[in-house]
Amino acid sequence: MxxxxxxxxxxxxxxxxxxxxxxxxxxxxEYGVAGVPNFGQALFVSVGAYVAGITYTRLLPLLAGQxxxxxxxxxxxxxxxxxxxxxxxxxxxxxxxxxxxxVIAAVLAGALGFAVAYVTLRLKEEWFLALVLLVGGETLRIxxxxxxxxxxxxxGISGLAQPFYFVDDPRASALLFMxxxxxxxxxxxxxxxxxxxxxxxxxLKGLRENEEVTRGLGKGISLARAQIMLxxxxxxxxxxxxxxxxxxxxxxxxxxxxxTVDIWVxxxxxxxxxxxxxxxxxxxxxxxDRGTQIGAIALNMSGSPIEFNYVxxxxxxxxxLLMLRYRPTGLLPEPRLTTKAHAVAKGFVPQPLVPGSxxxxxxxxxxxxxxxxxxxxxxxxxxxASKLPNLSAPGQESLGKPQDPPDASDTPAIxxxxxxxxxxxxxxxxxxxxxxxxxxxxxxxxxxxxxxxxGLIGPNGSGKSTLLNLVAGAQTMKAGRIFxxxxxxxxAPADAAYQRGIxxxxxxxxxxxxxxxxxxxxxxxxxxxxxxxWRAPWHGSWQAQETAAAERAYDVLRRLQLxxxxxxxxxxxxxxxxxxxxxxRALMGEPKLLLLDEPTAGVAPKLAYEIxxxxxxxxxERGMAFLIVEHRLEILFDFVDYVYVLHLGKMLASGAPAxxxxxxxxxxxYFGD
Amino acid sequence: MPPSLLVTSLVNTxxxxxxxxxxxxxxxxTFxxxxxxxxxxxxxxSAGAFAAMAASLAGDLHPALIMACAxxxxxxxxLVSHLAxxxxxxxxxxxxxxxxxxxxxxxxxxxxLLFTIADSFELFDTRIRIPLEIVYRDGYLILTNIFAWxxxxxxxxVIALTLLLNRTGLGREMRALANNPSLARVxxxxxxxxKLLTWLLVGGLAGVAxxxxxxxxxxxxxxxxxxxxxxxxxxxLGGLSSFAGTILGAYVxxxxxxxxxxxxxxxxxVDLAYKPAIPFIIIIAVLLLRPGGFTQLLKRxxxxxx
Numbered sequence: 001m002x003x004x005x006x007x008x009x010x011x012x013x014x015x016x017x018x019x020x021x022x023x024x025x026x027x028x029x030e031y032g033v034a035g036v037p038n039f040g041q042a043l044f045v046s047v048g049a050y051v052a053g054i055t056y057t058r059l060l061p062l063l064a065g066q067x068x069x070x071x072x073x074x075x076x077x078x079x080x081x082x083x084x085x086x087x088x089x090x091x092x093x094x095x096x097x098x099x100x101x102x103v104i105a106a107v108l109a110g111a112l113g114f115a116v117a118y119v120t121l122r123l124k125e126e127w128f129l130a131l132v133l134l135v136g137g138e139t140l141r142i143x144x145x146x147x148x149x150x151x152x153x154x155x156g157i158s159g160l161a162q163p164f165y166f167v168d169d170p171r172a173s174a175l176l177f178m179x180x181x182x183x184x185x186x187x188x189x190x191x192x193x194x195x196x197x198x199x200x201x202x203x204l205k206g207l208r209e210n211e212e213v214t215r216g217l218g219k220g221i222s223l224a225r226a227q228i229m230l231x232x233x234x235x236x237x238x239x240x241x242x243x244x245x246x247x248x249x250x251x252x253x254x255x256x257x258x259x260t261v262d263i264w265v266x267x268x269x270x271x272x273x274x275x276x277x278x279x280x281x282x283x284x285x286x287x288x289d290r291g292t293q294i295g296a297i298a299l300n301m302s303g304s305p306i307e308f309n310y311v312x313x314x315x316x317x318x319x320x321l322l323m324l325r326y327r328p329t330g331l332l333p334e335p336r337l338t339t340k341a342h343a344v345a346k347g348f349v350p351q352p353l354v355p356g357s358x359x360x361x362x363x364x365x366x367x368x369x370x371x372x373x374x375x376x377x378x379x380x381x382x383x384x385a386s387k388l389p390n391l392s393a394p395g396q397e398s399l400g401k402p403q404d405p406p407d408a409s410d411t412p413a414i415x416x417x418x419x420x421x422x423x424x425x426x427x428x429x430x431x432x433x434x435x436x437x438x439x440x441x442x443x444x445x446x447x448x449x450x451x452x453x454x455g456l457i458g459p460n461g462s463g464k465s466t467l468l469n470l471v472a473g474a475q476t477m478k479a480g481r482i483f484x485x486x487x488x489x490x491x492a493p494a495d496a497a498y499q500r501g502i503x504x505x506x507x508x509x510x511x512x513x514x515x516x517x518x519x520x521x522x523x524x525x526x527x528x529x530x531x532x533x534w535r536a537p538w539h540g541s542w543q544a545q546e547t548a549a550a551e552r553a554y555d556v557l558r559r560l561q562l563x564x565x566x567x568x569x570x571x572x573x574x575x576x577x578x579x580x581x582x583x584x585r586a587l588m589g590e591p592k593l594l595l596l597d598e599p600t601a602g603v604a605p606k607l608a609y610e611i612x613x614x615x616x617x618x619x620x621e622r623g624m625a626f627l628i629v630e631h632r633l634e635i636l637f638d639f640v641d642y643v644y645v646l647h648l649g650k651m652l653a654s655g656a657p658a659x660x661x662x663x664x665x666x667x668x669x670y671f672g673d
Numbered sequence: 674m675p676p677s678l679l680v681t682s683l684v685n686t687x688x689x690x691x692x693x694x695x696x697x698x699x700x701x702x703t704f705x706x707x708x709x710x711x712x713x714x715x716x717x718x719s720a721g722a723f724a725a726m727a728a729s730l731a732g733d734l735h736p737a738l739i740m741a742c743a744x745x746x747x748x749x750x751x752l753v754s755h756l757a758x759x760x761x762x763x764x765x766x767x768x769x770x771x772x773x774x775x776x777x778x779x780x781x782x783x784x785x786l787l788f789t790i791a792d793s794f795e796l797f798d799t800r801i802r803i804p805l806e807i808v809y810r811d812g813y814l815i816l817t818n819i820f821a822w823x824x825x826x827x828x829x830x831v832i833a834l835t836l837l838l839n840r841t842g843l844g845r846e847m848r849a850l851a852n853n854p855s856l857a858r859v860x861x862x863x864x865x866x867x868k869l870l871t872w873l874l875v876g877g878l879a880g881v882a883x884x885x886x887x888x889x890x891x892x893x894x895x896x897x898x899x900x901x902x903x904x905x906x907x908x909x910l911g912g913l914s915s916f917a918g919t920i921l922g923a924y925v926x927x928x929x930x931x932x933x934x935x936x937x938x939x940x941x942x943v944d945l946a947y948k949p950a951i952p953f954i955i956i957i958a959v960l961l962l963r964p965g966g967f968t969q970l971l972k973r974x975x976x977x978x979x
Binding site for chain 1 (some may be wrong): 697710711758761762770772773775778779781782785786789792905926946947949950953958960
């Protein structure tokens with residue numbers, strides 16, 4: 001029978017818990033929040049451990065005013081003796097050394113994490129990132145071989161004393177070190193929590209859920225990923241330094257692979273994306289670790305031939321598999337993200353209106369005053385259509401079969417002003433796009449004047465969505481030019497197009513399902529201070545901006561009659577509400593032009609009609625222009641000013657809705673008459 | 674560098690490259706057909722090596738029979754990992770990272786089960802018992818009976834696999850599944866059956882590679898894991914989608930590890946201990962600079978099976 005000192009065991013478990021918590025919080029931040037699969041976590045941990053090893057053998061004797069003894073080879077014993085003497089007699093030197101260890105480890109690991117993330121952004125497939133990080137972790141073994149002199153190669157450095165070694169009572173000394181580890185873990189936890197519930201956390205969650213859409217909303221994803229790797233690596237390195245001091249030695253063979261797996265087990269077990277889950281996972285593994293050590297001693301004493309360490313690894317593998325299969329969310333599922341903005345929005349709920357926005361509100365909130373929308377819609381349409389022929393694509397009559405656009409269409413921006421003197425907001429000239437051998441768009445030109453609602457119709461496969469993608473910068477075209485507000489934006493990528501004022505909705509609503517309706521609207525707000533990681537944890541620096549944005553978002557929600565759902569997760573909204581919310585999200589960037597791809601697909605007719613009413617309302621209030629792809633012509637024709645018809649990648653016809661509806665050619669290809 | 678060393682290193686390149694080819698083809702096949710970068714693949718190699726060793730210790734078996742045992746063991750372990758882990762996870766449509774993580778866990782479990790077995794039966798650092806003979810000697814060129822086993826067996830297996838993929842119905846179904854899974858399902862490819870056979874084949878080949886490998890070095894539960902990144906380097910160098918590219922990749926990685934390393938060691942004093950850095954450099958360089966690997970160069974060979 002073995003004697004277990006319960007007090008010492010608890011202290012040992014809690015110390016280990018503090019160290020593991022730092023590592024688990026770090027991985028949770030990287031993978032759980034930002035979606036970076038760090039399979040090389042051991043590398044960053046060992047940066048901290050080796051820095052500790054080097055500072056304690058080289059720096060500490062200098063700080064204590066003594067000459068250093070080479071830590072490896074024959075002088076190893078003497079060097080060890082010297083270290084323990086210094087740590088016992090000169091605590092101040094020990095603490096200065098500890099502080100420097102943390103600083104050096106944090107700088108090195110942070111730079112490494114930032115560099116790795118930045119270099120790997122160009123990778124073609126997402127799992128390549130996992131492989132590169134795995135390779136990064138494994139390089140450690142090789143680096144160690146080359147650094148024989150510095151870190152004694154595979155023998156490692158032993159005899160690292162923890163900073164409270166000078167305290168005579170070993171239990172008090174262990175207790176103090178435990179408190180140090182727990183304090184650091186607590187600080188890391190508070191920091192992670194604040195980061196998660198800030199605009200920065202919101203952006204990272206958006207990034208994890210849908211990278212393409214987040215980029216389309218003008219967010220600099222690359223930088224955010226690199227920043228999170230920097231922060232995560234710093235935490236891992238501090239954990240690694242403590243780990244080395246706790247075990248008393250540094251040896252690469254202990255860290256690689258198995259430690260990485262251990263940290264993944266903590267995060268998967270506790271709950272991916274949940275900081276409390278990371279803490280729980282760290283605690284459980286610390287208990288298990290200590291338990292297996294005791295178990296191993298018991299097992300060896302009982303004469304069993306099985307190495308307990310093997311059983312531990314097999315058990316960890318099984319835990320991972322069982323969790324992934326039966327409880328992929330972990331013991332503590334990911335919490336709902338509620339940023340500070342929700343408190344702001346909550347304040348609005350009882351009040352029907354916010355002062356200052358009363359007048360336009362009243363108009364949009366009430367149902368359309370004329371019961372029959374046709375007179376208003378057509379009247380509007382005709383009024384605008386009357387000045388449109390001048391603005392329509394060059395070389396095209398208002399209603400006729402398009403000729404091949406002449407080369408003369410390659411006109412400078414000044415010539416875009418038609419006889420009326422009004423330049424179109426968006427002008428597409430001769431747009432061409434191939435998918436392999438298939439020509440999706442073949443010399444298409446169209447104009448969207450300011451404040452106009454333009455319909456783009458055509459049978460399936462005629463190239464409508466492709467056209468929207470090209471304008472939004474999500475794809476690149478083969479030939480042609482795009483002018484927006486007089487500027488050539490033909491080569492602008494998605495985030496640049498968004499910054500200039502082109503927002504878009506998607507055919508399938510591409511909302512951030514795990515964010516609330518309010519956060520879906522707040523994510524696209526430009527230039528948020530709280531999206532900078534060094535400001536994010538301190539509310540004071542971004543609270544005012546967030547409040548203003550939340551007021552604006554709430555205003556948009558109310559305009560779309562979604563205000564009661566501000567706190568609902570996007571995934572829980574109805575199909576029509578999702579469509580509306582997507583329009584609202586596009587509005588938050590205050591675009592000049594909104595591209596919508598079938599805004600009423602899959603929505604009940606009544607709601608579809610309402611969606612268009614709200615679009616018309618937005619045009620009237622804000623003077624925004626719309627380019628709308630839609631199959632519900634009966635509704636579309638009531639609201640649009642002008643219609644373009646695409647067929648097999650070419651512009652078949654264009655004109656006022658009434659004329660298009662009557663055009664024989666259009667009817668033939670579209671309606672099958 | 675003396676010519677004797679050069680010749681020896683080239684012989685080693687042929688030998689190691691053949692083994693890498695067997696393993697890397699499995700990774701390419703799993704990635705194409707099952708859409709999984711399987712990090713447990715290396716453990717099928719170890720499992721095959723242990724099975725071959727057990728068979729060779731059990732009695733005086735013909736080497737072909739020993740290899741059959743290795744194939745069976747590797748294939749069985751691969752099938753079990755598919756049925757018990759990957760298939761249920763895929764049907765839950767978990768993310769790719771979850772599948773990769775699961776493959777790490779499967780690898781961990783197999784590796785330490787082998788450790789437990791090796792520990793219990795005191796099988797550490799045992800070689801597969803085949804008497805070493807020199808079968809050919811001409812100047813610096815010395816070929817052992819192990820070389821005579823490893824290289825032709827690997828080449829024959831690669832040819833057999835290529836024929837299987839290009840000339841049989843199963844091969845056609847596998848290629849269809851690699852090319853377009855949803856379309857393959859629609860046109861009546863028996864997806865589950867094809868996947869099962871793919872796993873069996875992939876695991877079996879890895880097992881044979883382990884058996885052949887165990888003839889030249891000591892069998893250890895870690896042997897698969899130490900090679901896994903070299904094998905991934907070969908598959909990635911090959912572009913992860915073509916057979917020709919993968920085989921070429923395998924020999925290039927082996928050549929760099931054997932001959933280039935020796936050259937650097939002789940002329941520039943680079944420590945041979947840095948040998949494992951070669952696959953790392955290859956992986957990072959290919960992924961960052963030329964993610965298509967050799968497949969881009971061999972455009973016509975871009976189709977799985979060629």
